[in-house]
Amino acid sequence: MVSVVLLGAWLGLLIVGSVRTPVGPVDTNMTLRPSFSGGTKINVAPLGALELRSHVAPIRLDVDVDRLDPARSTALVEHPERISGLQDEIVRDISRGTVDLAVRSCVAVVAGATALGLAVYRRPRPALAAGGLALALLTAAGATAFATWNPKSVLEPKFSGLLAGAPSVVGNARSIVTEFDVYQQELARLVTNVTKLYEATSTLPAYQPDPATMRVLHVSDIHLNPAAWHIVGSLVKQYDIDVIIDSGDTMDHGSTAENAFLDPIPDLGAPYVWVRGNHDSQATQAYLSKLKNVHVLDNGRAVTVAGLRVAGTGDPQFTPDRTVKAQGDPAERMAGLRLASALRDQEAAGTPVDVAVAHNPVAARETDGAVPLVLAGHVHHRVNEVLKFGTRLKIEGSTGGGGLRALQNKEPEKVRTSVLYLDRSTKRLQAWDEITLGGLGLTTAEVSRHLPTPPRP
Incomplete structure (x- = not known):
């Protein structure tokens, strides 16, 4: 009984x-x-x-x-x-x-x-x-x-x-109890600010797609911010995005406990191309590789997604792992050289790559001359540069607004992402829109259009 x-x-x-x-x-x-x-x-x-x-x-x-x-x-x-x-x-x-x-x-x-x-x-x-x-x-x-x-x-x-x-x-638990009213207001303000961030995306102008143009959404350094998925999903719908390219640091610690954070990716509305950042572990990569509609690139692997040929490599260093001594820029350059070699092999095989992706700009710079366009992240601010041998390097800011650590900063870090417009036949960059949203507590939404500078005669 x-x-x-x-x-x-x-x-x-x-x-x-x-x-x-x-x-x-x-x-x-x-x-x-x-x-x-x-x-x-x-x-x-x-x-x-x-x-x-x-x-x-x-x-x-x-x-x-x-x-x-x-x-x-x-x-x-x-x-x-x-x-x-x-x-x-x-x-x-x-x-x-x-x-x-x-x-x-x-x-x-x-x-x-x-x-x-x-x-x-x-x-x-x-x-x-x-x-x-x-x-x-x-x-x-x-x-x-x-x-x-x-x-x-x-x-x-x-x-x-x-x-x-x-x-x-x-803060200290006792201070939470003694100053509970303050923490109550801060908690409510945080919820309110995240909601404002959601609403900021709805104010962006709708883009009327040109059938001759391919649209690529470049995101990077989401750092475990769940608001990023709402923003990405909104932009995919508003801009009729063909491909999403994530240049890494989607996670913060790379632990298996974080993996459920990645589950919304298959439902964002476009194929998702991803490379590992220095905050993404091999466990993160293995989990993503099993998700539907996700293409994980590493060691120079190339895929064709929506007609665009993309190759990339994961960051060779996993920063949260304190058991391994970081090798610094030399390791990044070596990863970039291996990616450049893979790009040249693809071209020799008659399947040239249109866009290369690496998390660290140090690695990305090593592909100069081997690909028309290379994308990177890591530094949490935008850089647009034409390298010595003609490759355009585009570094994206943090699409997660710095992630959870943004709550510790005195000033909120802005959310940044870009829509790249490529010619559907030549796959060359025609223009790009830089989209900037105010961080927590701000409701600004800015879109600026940029055209590539014509090459010098």
Whole structure:
């Protein structure tokens, strides 16, 4: 009977014992799980998790933060007076979700234990007894959690994943408690600013495509900023983009915990060509190579996407790995020389490359004379330069606005990306639009058109 009660209650919680509830401008999924130590675990994908020793009981509360709801976030932007009441709204949402979760969990454990009791005993009385025992067990666990509730657990959280750096970003936990009003306002302001950044893309002018022109969106150094996917998706739709080329540093630490951040790429609306940056690991590369509509380039590999021949190489240095001594520019030059050699081999084979891609500009410069156009990133600002032997080097700024680290800067870093217009027959660069969006807290959107300078006679 004990085995039936425990297993049935666990299966009931697993199958139907969760509640999806809004908390302020975000959507969450709240679940009770059997646990020897109890506590509360808050999962913020893909950043990591936050664990609190909130109670000691055989049940744990799991809260999964799924996404920022665009409608509720937009409402904050359009009605700034609501920000002052955000704290009370969040408290009400959590209270409502907790009550719903308690009711659902009771139903789940009773239904699970009763159903399993019927399957095992095939008689209603022991099955109902199993359901009653399961309810009593959950009630006892809830009473234990209530009796051992520790509200001060927020002072001693345990961070994992990228959130391990959260204390240095948001400040000392005690100062959060003593100055909670300040942090409440900052949190609400951050949500509001991200929403404004989303809205900035909708103000960009629509481009009327020329059928003789191929449009390539160059992005770089997203650094784990989820707002970047909304921006990229908007630009793909507005500019009717044929190919997206990412010159690396899509991640920040290159850990497998970050990989879920990459899942929106197949749905951006255009083929995605990617090279590894110095913040992207081999695990990142392996994960991307399995995604639909993604083309990973490394070691001079070339692909033809939407009629454009592109070759590239990943950065030879993985900066977050402190176990390996960085080799600096010599390693980058060697990677660039190998890419240049591959480009010349492609030309000799009758399949010349139209665009080369490397993350570090040091590597990209080594392709001078081997390709008409080479794209890079890494330095977080734009550079447009025609090299000695005629190759045009275009370095893009950070499409992620510097990523999570932008929150630490005194001034917000701007979001930068470019639309390149290539002749569909010759694949030569005809013009490009530099798109610049204001960083967090700013709503500016600038588009500037540039034409390549004709070569000197």
